[in-house]
Amino acid sequence: MKKFKFLTSITLLALVLITACKKIEPQPSTSTGGKTFPIQTTIHSSVNLGVAQNFAVIAGSSITNTGPTNITGDLGLSPGTSVGGFPPGILNGTLYINGALVEQAKLDMTAAYNDAAGRVATDMVTVAGNLGGRTMTPGLYKSTSTLALSSGDLTFDAKGDANAVFIIQVASALTVTSGRKVILAGGAQAGNIFWQIGSSASFGTTSSFKGTIIALGSITFSTGAELHGRALARNGTVTMESNVFVKE
Numbered sequence: 001m002k003k004f005k006f007l008t009s010i011t012l013l014a015l016v017l018i019t020a021c022k023k024i025e026p027q028p029s030t031s032t033g034g035k036t037f038p039i040q041t042t043i044h045s046s047v048n049l050g051v052a053q054n055f056a057v058i059a060g061s062s063i064t065n066t067g068p069t070n071i072t073g074d075l076g077l078s079p080g081t082s083v084g085g086f087p088p089g090i091l092n093g094t095l096y097i098n099g100a101l102v103e104q105a106k107l108d109m110t111a112a113y114n115d116a117a118g119r120v121a122t123d124m125v126t127v128a129g130n131l132g133g134r135t136m137t138p139g140l141y142k143s144t145s146t147l148a149l150s151s152g153d154l155t156f157d158a159k160g161d162a163n164a165v166f167i168i169q170v171a172s173a174l175t176v177t178s179g180r181k182v183i184l185a186g187g188a189q190a191g192n193i194f195w196q197i198g199s200s201a202s203f204g205t206t207s208s209f210k211g212t213i214i215a216l217g218s219i220t221f222s223t224g225a226e227l228h229g230r231a232l233a234r235n236g237t238v239t240m241e242s243n244v245f246v247k248e
Contacts, residue, residue: 036157040139042121044165047194049212049230050108051101056093056247057231058105059219059238065089066241067223073230073247076102089240093247109232113214116167116196127168132180138164143171149207150177156210158188166193166211173197174213178204178222182211190228190248200236203227210248 052058056073063077065085074093077083083097096102124140133152137159147170158164164187174197184190193211195201200217203209206224213219213229218236221227226244 035133036135037125037127037137037141038123039137040121040123040125042123042139044119044121044138044140044167046165046192047112047116047167047212048108049112050105052105052109052112052230052232054247055102055105055230055232056227056245057238057240058102058109059233060106060235061218061233062237064237064239069240069243069245071245073245076105078102078106085240106234109214110234112194113196113216113234116194116214117169117198119167119169135185136166136168138166140167140169142169145171146173146175148175148177149180149182150175153181153183155183155185156188156193157186158184158192159186162187162189164188164192168193168195168211170195170197172199174201174215176201176203176207176209176225179206180204181208184210193229 054074055076056071058076061080062082067088069089072092074096075091076096078098081097119140121140124142127141127143127147128145130148130150131154132149135155135157137157156166174195190210195211195213197213197215201213201215202220203222203225205222208226211229214232216234219231219233220239221241221243223241228246228248230247231238
């Protein structure tokens with residue numbers, strides 16, 4: 001009888017320990033507080049850039065450059081006449097200052113901005129603050145204030161779909177601090193990422209960014225920053241300093 005009681009006590013203790021371990025076992029996060037944002041099921045079409053898709057950089061007031069910036073893609077200004085820094089900047093494309101083609105590109109980028117800003121979805125994800133260390137999967141993301149990439153890198157994961165579209169609506173400014181990077185995973189393409197910026201965007205030294213940036217105001221790149229995509233400033237200046245731009 002004593003032996004039976006001893007075994008029963010051991011069995012009960014084991015069950016208690018197993019139950020306790022199950023209770024404290026960490027669970028994956030599905031909230032915006034976790035590393036990966038919630039998966040969205042709505043499939044979004046690409047944002048049509050029209051003629052603007054041929055440009056790596058478009059500005060609405062002026063373009064300034066310092067140092068050996070290298071641009072692959074066309075460079076456009078409308079309206080305005082001030083384009084400085086080429087050379088020493090290298091343009092692997094065509095420079096357009098006013099004229100019918102860049103004026104049409106400005107109209108098309110405005111339409112693209114309005115398209116991206118107007119997108120809605122029932123499973124849209126609200127974002128805020130710092131995106132560093134997070135992972136975005138295909139879909140629509142909306143910020144009602146500023147956004148930053150200031151602590152850790154941001155990953156876009158297309159989950160194996162090379163055509164997957166990402167749209168990020170930023171109500172005001174976007175700030176990327178020095179050395180921060182955007183990483184592509186799961187077949188994600190820079191040409192399918194669209195950043196609609198309600199005011200201006202700035203990129204710190206040696207940062208590496210992906211996607212088409214359509215800003216209502218200005219776009220500023222500090223020394224050594226890289227962009228794979230497009231920098232399109234509707235009303236403001238695009239400022240560059242020894243950067244690399246590759247239209248994608």
